[in-house]
Amino acid sequence: MRLGVAGPVGTGKSSLIATLCQALSGEMSLGVITNDIYTDEDARFLKSAGVLAPERIRPVETGACPHTAIRDDVTANLLAAEDLEADFDPLDLVVIESGGDNLTATFSPALVDAQLFVLDVAGGGDVVRKGGPGIARADLLVINKTDLGVHVGVDVDRMTREGREARDGAPVIALSRYDEVSIRMLTSWVHDTLARYRAGGHTPRDPGPMAPHFHAALNDEGGHSHTPADGTTHTHAGRPVA
Numbered sequence: 608m609r610l611g612v613a614g615p616v617g618t619g620k621s622s623l624i625a626t627l628c629q630a631l632s633g634e635m636s637l638g639v640i641t642n643d644i645y646t647d648e649d650a651r652f653l654k655s656a657g658v659l660a661p662e663r664i665r666p667v668e669t670g671a672c673p674h675t676a677i678r679d680d681v682t683a684n685l686l687a688a689e690d691l692e693a694d695f696d697p698l699d700l701v702v703i704e705s706g707g708d709n710l711t712a713t714f715s716p717a718l719v720d721a722q723l724f725v726l727d728v729a730g731g732g733d734v735v736r737k738g739g740p741g742i743a744r745a746d747l748l749v750i751n752k753t754d755l756g757v758h759v760g761v762d763v764d765r766m767t768r769e770g771r772e773a774r775d776g777a778p779v780i781a782l783s784r785y786d787e788v789s790i791r792m793l794t795s796w797v798h799d800t801l802a803r804y805r806a807g808g809h810t811p812r813d814p815g816p817m818a819p820h821f822h823a824a825l826n827d828e829g830g831h832s833h834t835p836a837d838g839t840t841h842t843h844a845g846r847p848v849a
Contacts, residue, residue: 608804609688609701610797611677611714613741614725616707619751619784621649623725623793624702626784628658630794635699638691639664640684642673642706649704665691673706674713681718688718700801710739716811721800723747724814726770732761735770742770744814747778747796754783 612620621641628637637659641649647666654661665687669676676683684703692698703719705712714722724741726734729752735742742748748770756763763781770779778796782789803809 608699608721608801609703609719610800611703611705611719611722612725613677613705613708613712613714613722613745614749615709615730618707618725618727618730620704620707620725621652622784623749623751623782624704625653625656625658626790627702627793627797628653630790631700631797632659636695636697637663638688638695638698638701640667640687640691640701640703641665642667642669642676642684642704644669644671644673644706649706663691663695669706673708674711677703677705677718678713678715681715684718700797710734710737710741713740713745713814716813720804720811721746721809722812722814723749725749725751727751728753728756728761728763728766729759731759732766735766735773738773740814742773744774744777744812746800746812747780748774749793750779750781752783753781753789754785 612624614620624639628639631637639653639659641647641653641664643649643666645668647668650664650666653659653664667676667683667687669683688701688703691701703714705714722745724745726742726748728750735750750763750767750770753763767779767781780789780792780796782793784790800809
């Protein structure tokens with residue numbers, strides 16, 4: 608199974624992956640692919656942490672906005688994943704880390720089978736209310752660095768609750784790498800998702816980019832239309848067209 612890890616810059620995606628590898632490497636065969644624009648910084652961090660054999664960690668330098676290589680043209684990541692899977696066959700799990708982007712970045716289902724979206728409490732307790740396809744529709748939302756909440760004035764319980772509300776009850780995990788209970792919750796989610804994937808019960812979801820948005824005169828009032836990921840269309844009235 609290929610698991611995508613996306614989220615804004617600095618939310619702790621690499622440290623989350625390191626934590627996941629430390630917890631699972633004794634029971635699963637793992638590989639990791641990292642994405643950075645100009646460097647292999649995240650791959651070097653994971654290699655120096657010793658969480659996996661260095662050859663199981665492969666960097667991709669995107670040379671462009673991070674979302675381009677995980678959604679718009681996944682070729683570089685797809686080739687890296689296929690090479691990793693061929694070199695270490697059989698692998699149980701390949702974790703693909705997006706470069707740090709913004710709230711709109713999600714993975715193409717052509718690249719990953721499941722994906723989680725990472726926020727952190729240091730980014731502000733309100734960020735979870737700002738929405739976006741990753742927050743609303745990724746397979747899992749992780750609110751990371753909960754141990755920092757007391758230092759930055761964020762109510763972690765409230766942030767987690769509002770995350771569940773934004774996701775209509777879909778899974779949310781409040782995580783700290785220093786909290787074994789939260790780490791077990793994360794690894795249990797991975798085990799459960801992998802089991803469903805192997806049994807044919809998990810279908811890759813496309814959280815979607817930002818809703819396709821076009822401005823067109825639909826009538827004499829000059830309204831415009833939004834067509835979100837669910838295919839429905841709604842309109843907004845505008846000023847009359849001259």
